[in-house]
Amino acid sequence: MSLLDVRDLSIVFSRRGRRDVRAVDEVTFSVAAGETVGLVGESGCGKSVTSLAIMGLLPKRGAAVGGSIKFDGTELTSLPADKMRGLRGRDIAMVFQDPMTSLNPVIPIGLQVTEVLRRHRDMDAAAASKEAASLLERVGIPDPARRLKEYPHQLSGGMRQRALIAMALACKPRLLIADEPTTALDVTIQAQILELLKELVVDSGTALVMITHDLGVVAGMCDSVHVMYSGRIVERASRWELFEAPRHPYTAGLLASVPRLDQARGEKLEPIPGSPRDTIPWTQGCAFAPRCRNRIESCTQGAPELVADKLRPDHDLRCFNPIDVAEQEAVTL
Amino acid sequence: MLRFIVRRLLLLIPVLWGLSVALFLWVRALPGSPAQALLGERATPEKIRQIEIALGLDQPLYVQYWRFLEKALRFDFGTSIQSSRPVVEEMGRRFPATIELGVTALLIAVLIGIPVGYFAARRHGTWLDQLSVSASLVGITIPVFFLAYMLRYVFANQLGWLPNTGRQEARMLDVEHPTGFYVLDAIVTGNGPALSDALLHLVLPAVTLATIPLAIIARITRAAVLDVLNEDYVRTAEAKGLTARTITRRHVLRNAMLPVSTTIGLQFGLLMSGAILTETAFAFEGVGKFVAQAIPSRDYATLQGFILVIAALFVLINLLVDISYGLIDPRVRVR
Ligand SMILES: Nc1ncnc2c1ncn2[C@@H]1O[C@H](COP(=O)(O)OP(=O)(O)OP(=O)(O)O)[C@@H](O)[C@H]1O
Numbered sequence A: 001m002s003l004l005d006v007r008d009l010s011i012v013f014s015r016r017g018r019r020d021v022r023a024v025d026e027v028t029f030s031v032a033a034g035e036t037v038g039l040v041g042e043s044g045c046g047k048s049v050t051s052l053a054i055m056g057l058l059p060k061r062g063a064a065v066g067g068s069i070k071f072d073g074t075e076l077t078s079l080p081a082d083k084m085r086g087l088r089g090r091d092i093a094m095v096f097q098d099p100m101t102s103l104n105p106v107i108p109i110g111l112q113v114t115e116v117l118r119r120h121r122d123m124d125a126a127a128a129s130k131e132a133a134s135l136l137e138r139v140g141i142p143d144p145a146r147r148l149k150e151y152p153h154q155l156s157g158g159m160r161q162r163a164l165i166a167m168a169l170a171c172k173p174r175l176l177i178a179d180e181p182t183t184a185l186d187v188t189i190q191a192q193i194l195e196l197l198k199e200l201v202v203d204s205g206t207a208l209v210m211i212t213h214d215l216g217v218v219a220g221m222c223d224s225v226h227v228m229y230s231g232r233i234v235e236r237a238s239r240w241e242l243f244e245a246p247r248h249p250y251t252a253g254l255l256a257s258v259p260r261l262d263q264a265r266g267e268k269l270e271p272i273p274g275s276p277r278d279t280i281p282w283t284q285g286c287a288f289a290p291r292c293r294n295r296i297e298s299c300t301q302g303a304p305e306l307v308a309d310k311l312r313p314d315h316d317l318r319c320f321n322p323i324d325v326a327e328q329e330a331v332t333l
Numbered sequence B: 001m002l003r004f005i006v007r008r009l010l011l012l013i014p015v016l017w018g019l020s021v022a023l024f025l026w027v028r029a030l031p032g033s034p035a036q037a038l039l040g041e042r043a044t045p046e047k048i049r050q051i052e053i054a055l056g057l058d059q060p061l062y063v064q065y066w067r068f069l070e071k072a073l074r075f076d077f078g079t080s081i082q083s084s085r086p087v088v089e090e091m092g093r094r095f096p097a098t099i100e101l102g103v104t105a106l107l108i109a110v111l112i113g114i115p116v117g118y119f120a121a122r123r124h125g126t127w128l129d130q131l132s133v134s135a136s137l138v139g140i141t142i143p144v145f146f147l148a149y150m151l152r153y154v155f156a157n158q159l160g161w162l163p164n165t166g167r168q169e170a171r172m173l174d175v176e177h178p179t180g181f182y183v184l185d186a187i188v189t190g191n192g193p194a195l196s197d198a199l200l201h202l203v204l205p206a207v208t209l210a211t212i213p214l215a216i217i218a219r220i221t222r223a224a225v226l227d228v229l230n231e232d233y234v235r236t237a238e239a240k241g242l243t244a245r246t247i248t249r250r251h252v253l254r255n256a257m258l259p260v261s262t263t264i265g266l267q268f269g270l271l272m273s274g275a276i277l278t279e280t281a282f283a284f285e286g287v288g289k290f291v292a293q294a295i296p297s298r299d300y301a302t303l304q305g306f307i308l309v310i311a312a313l314f315v316l317i318n319l320l321v322d323i324s325y326g327l328i329d330p331r332v333r334v335r
């Protein structure tokens, strides 16, 4: 049985005087213990709200969650708030996008680490601060004893993200959700943080949901990848398959816009035409249709379902006219 | 931190000196003169001249100022012509009364305003929130005199639960007052009846004086908590699975208190001006009433002395606010 099982998740935001926003729909995926799963898509496709739904952190009013989220067999969508609090930070932890704003500016780093330990691991103050120092050391923060006494504004962005990772890993969670953990950082720091996550999370057997809009991030660490578009999963495959032979036109577009080492110098990157806002509702057809090169007539007459790819096992697709594998080969050659 | 405090205290010297000059000139620029005010109808040029010589008002301004400064440094502010008593003695009687009233009012404002603001924010958009917002609007706009008379009418005249005016009952006149703070005095001397008497007399004036600061503090707290609840670090705290109590105290309130503490400091000026109206409405023998009366009677000595002390208190309280701000927020902490 998998550790995390998300089935038919839907998230609808409603506000008085406005039309309901169906931010996520029909999202189904699972994460096995120790597995690393990528959730990829452009801005606004619903990655963050999906992760917040798993954490039980969506606003209580105005956000309706449908479907089921099972963690280790426990249904989370109907779990009482205090039980969920007991789970968060201990069994499921999360690292957010912006380390500059994710730390409390008025209390020392040390307390922000020890408060998790004391809450979930029942440590006394002395044991917790010893453990906090060793956690900071593990995430590569030099001179941890001093850093514990410092405040967030005294640390650089990269150091803050390391501290946030230390807090997330403090209770040895079984699942970590990282929501674009490197987007707000400098390129060189990005690589270091990814390396750190790989080392501490992936190699230690903690399951990881890696949320990103950058396929380059996924390429380095994920076992399987889910590509989202406009609130739904449009393609899922193992990392190798997805990079070798993307079948969904949107995935192919994303791949074509990632700079590659084997790319000839001067060769132009091809961004996907249009923007994520050029979309049609899934109820009327494929949301990607307005931007799709492979569009055929049926694409705007009804929504495609997510089904197993006829050509390949373990590869799911939501597309009426996927990219031909033979054609793919021709493109890569 | 210590150097910061000392520096701020030293800064007090030029501030007070500048203020003393301005004050000195201002009271003398008021139309009319003390002699005229004293004599009223009976004023004749000779009598006025006599009194002016007695008060030293015939001397050139710089001589008068020099005399004033010389005495003020020895904490002698001359004699009040309203009460014919030394100004310092009046201060000793009246500052405790006003401080007691102001502190009680501020306590009411803080102890009610912060929780009201917090719960309004937590129930943002519900009728409870809307109720608190409209109530605070009423609190800010209601005229102090009107409120004072309403409260007196209902609670003193009609229900008879609370005393109408003053600081103590006539039968308490022989109670000892070592400090002038009646509540404190009653506690120190272990006098139960005097304590309840002093407290009962404080209720209506303090509630009156507290309304505006209470409404302002509630509004600022509500806005600050709403801001903080949307902060990423609160989401981080939630993601850690901390208890609701820890999140509220450590992550929400602590940050929300930054703007609130500044507001509380600013309330002091408001309390002083509110005290004039409140003390007059409740015949509460404090600073406000005395200073207000000093203007029509051209009581130079009282105006100069009292306003200087009020200004010094103002600076000291703002220093306390800055220190507390530094204690809450490490980013502005002075090393
Ligand atoms: N509180 C909310 N109220 C209403 N709509 C919301 C709310 N939060 C998110 N949405 C909507 O849900 C959709 C998905 O947002 P989400 O933040 O999950 O995108 P994302 O994939 O994480 O994008 P990004 O890469 O920008 O982080 C957006 O279109 C957004 O408008």
Ligand code: SF4
Pocket: A248, A249, A250, A286, A287, A288, A289, A290, A292, A293, A294, A295, A296, A299, A304, A318, A319, A320, A321, A322
């Ligand atoms: S369903 Fe049609 S429009 Fe949508 S991605 Fe496939 S080919 Fe393009």
Ligand SMILES: [Mg+2]
Pocket: A047, A048, A049, A179
């Ligand atoms: Mg996001």
